[in-house]
Amino acid sequence: MRIKENNLLRKNIQRKILQVAAFGFTNSHVGNIATGKIYKGYWKNFCSPGLNCYSCPAAGLSCPIGAMQAVENTPRFGVSFYVLGFILAIGVIFGRAICGYVCPFGLIQEIFHKIPSPKKHLPKPFTYIKYLLLIVFVVLLPALLNDSYGIGSPAFCKYICPAGTLEGGLPILFTHPELRKKLGGIFSIKAAILILTIVGCIICCRFFCKVMCPLGAIYGLLNKISFCRIHVEKERCVSCGACHAICPMDVNPVSQPESAECIRCGKCAAVCPEHVISVGFTGNSSPN
Amino acid sequence: MEKKINCFRIVILAFAICLIIAGITRGEVSSVFVKAINICLECIGLG
Numbered sequence: 001m002r003i004k005e006n007n008l009l010r011k012n013i014q015r016k017i018l019q020v021a022a023f024g025f026t027n028s029h030v031g032n033i034a035t036g037k038i039y040k041g042y043w044k045n046f047c048s049p050g051l052n053c054y055s056c057p058a059a060g061l062s063c064p065i066g067a068m069q070a071v072e073n074t075p076r077f078g079v080s081f082y083v084l085g086f087i088l089a090i091g092v093i094f095g096r097a098i099c100g101y102v103c104p105f106g107l108i109q110e111i112f113h114k115i116p117s118p119k120k121h122l123p124k125p126f127t128y129i130k131y132l133l134l135i136v137f138v139v140l141l142p143a144l145l146n147d148s149y150g151i152g153s154p155a156f157c158k159y160i161c162p163a164g165t166l167e168g169g170l171p172i173l174f175t176h177p178e179l180r181k182k183l184g185g186i187f188s189i190k191a192a193i194l195i196l197t198i199v200g201c202i203i204c205c206r207f208f209c210k211v212m213c214p215l216g217a218i219y220g221l222l223n224k225i226s227f228c229r230i231h232v233e234k235e236r237c238v239s240c241g242a243c244h245a246i247c248p249m250d251v252n253p254v255s256q257p258e259s260a261e262c263i264r265c266g267k268c269a270a271v272c273p274e275h276v277i278s279v280g281f282t283g284n285s286s287p288n
Numbered sequence: 289m290e291k292k293i294n295c296f297r298i299v300i301l302a303f304a305i306c307l308i309i310a311g312i313t314r315g316e317v318s319s320v321f322v323k324a325i326n327i328c329l330e331c332i333g334l335g
Binding site: 038039040044045047053054055059062063066067070071074077080081082083084085086088089092093153154157158161164165168169172173176179182183184186187189190191222225226227282 | 293303317324332
């Protein structure tokens with residue numbers, strides 16, 4: 001029992017260090033938060049692998065979902081090969097390990113989940129909502145809803161994204177009084193979604209990842225073929241259920257090691273009493 | 289089976305790299321950059 005707890009603690013600490021480092025790298029311009037200025041340097045040419053609003057004053061990289069819609073909105077392009085290729089490449093290598101180790105909004109959600117409250121599991125059908133949001137708000141609406149100049153708008157960012165409201169909206173509105181005068185109905189919708197997301201994250205671990213994240217939806221689909229995966233030696237499994245019970249994404253890694261919900265956090269491997277579960281890259285995974 | 293999946297992964301990765309190169313070649317990066325260096329009114333809720 002003590003060894004199992006130590007394994008879990010070690011795994012959690014390793015993952016937290018990576019998450020904090022990735023958060024710091026993605027949001028390296030912390031000084032800008034006080035002034036509300038946006039970083040305008042070279043690195044904004046590149047997308048971050050995780051969800052992080054590029055309107056956050058601290059952001060040093062672009063948001064892949066925002067960037068995808070921005071290019072879609074440009075009449076000259078239509079579809080963003082650059083961003084799509086980037087997400088596909090990252091997804092096929094890491095799958096949803098990006099959500100578990102690198103995504104800044106994933107870390108924020110885990111911090112919210114530390115707030116003491118009754119904790120609940122989410123019914124499985126809710127996890128399909130993110131695919132609907134991906135198709136409607138990231139693919140269809142930005143491509144189809146154009147103004148008279150043929151320019152569309154980033155529908156997911158505009159109507160839904162709570163990461164944008166939290167990381168971009170609040171710091172910018174706090175430091176730009178002139179923008180506060182323009183607040184209206186859309187901000188009310190986004191603020192309501194942000195409050196719902198925060199409450200959801202407090203009660204249910206990674207509520208946004210499970211229900212709303214379009215980037216997680218794409219990475220989830222690529223989980224089935226990604227180089228980074230979960231390996232289970234099924235013949236040695238004693239079916240104790242410890243892995244399923246500890247999983248923050250409500251996945252049973254023994255029956256669904258390639259689940260689209262699995263963020264490869266490795267908690268299942270850390271608590272497995274028989275050491276039959278391992279997380280790693282194909283041909284290079286070692287049991288804990 | 290594992291060999292087939294490995295081939296599939298490599299094909300997808302190669303395809304993704306081709307997409308990135310195609311995107312860079314047709315100048316998409318500047319669209320991303322311009323959007324990212326200005327306050328995105330949609331993102332912050334001013335639409």
